Amino acid sequence: MEVSGTVISVRDLVKDYPGPAGRVAAVRGIDLDVDAGEFVAVVGRSGSGKTTLLNMLAGIDQPTSGEIRVAGQRIDELRGSRLAAWRGRTIGLVFQFFQLLPTLTVAENVILPMDLCRTVPPRRRRGLALQLLDRVGIAEQADKLPATLSGGQQQRAAIARALANRAPVLLADEPTGNLDSATSESVLGLFAELAADGNTVVMVTHERDLSGYATRQVTLADGLIRADVRACAEPGGRS
């Protein structure tokens, strides 16, 4: 799916959770626009609402109020199978602990979303999976089981899986949280390359040094945007 212009548009987004001592206001009124090709890092203290925001962008959590438009679709109005079909075509999810299926090979893990969404004819699925694994730099690991790969290689496999249905939006929650610093940098570099290729990437992170990778840093505090800063330098051009 080719998407240009504003890909994510959020208006007055609010999320309350019920709690033993009354409601917890996790997100308290966020406005945010993200354009195609941006690599946005969402940062902030623990409990500031980062994961809640990301899960609402993915259609995993429903907002209490407000509007979310992703790739032209009002997702706060979608439910059930329509929401699942939309997510499969539009969103690639990347998690801290990779969440690859351990009994499938790396290539089979990448093929799985294609099988579920049927966006690619069956005879083309393995070829596309191999192309994606090549794109993320682990083509030679295609027929191995995930447990035999390093952490960084497993995260690259998970990123290839996230791209399997040509999803234009990648949402990543602490994707480097389980990786050493050199491997984290290479994964951040891969996200920066994918954004430069036109994907839109939103990543929740506790990484401190994002310069040269993320094109924009949005800081949350108490469920609100406290700062929204665009990088001056081109991504990939670390100095």
Ligand SMILES: Nc1ncnc2c1ncn2[C@@H]1O[C@H](COP(=O)(O)OP(=O)(O)OP(=O)(O)O)[C@@H](O)[C@H]1O
């Ligand atoms: N399912 C839930 N039920 C009740 N409260 C929740 C739920 N999920 C999150 N919260 C609360 O909402 C607030 C925001 O949580 P969230 O996980 O979005 O923060 P975060 O910035 O991602 O934190 P962390 O960096 O620790 O992952 C916190 O006060 C949290 O306790």
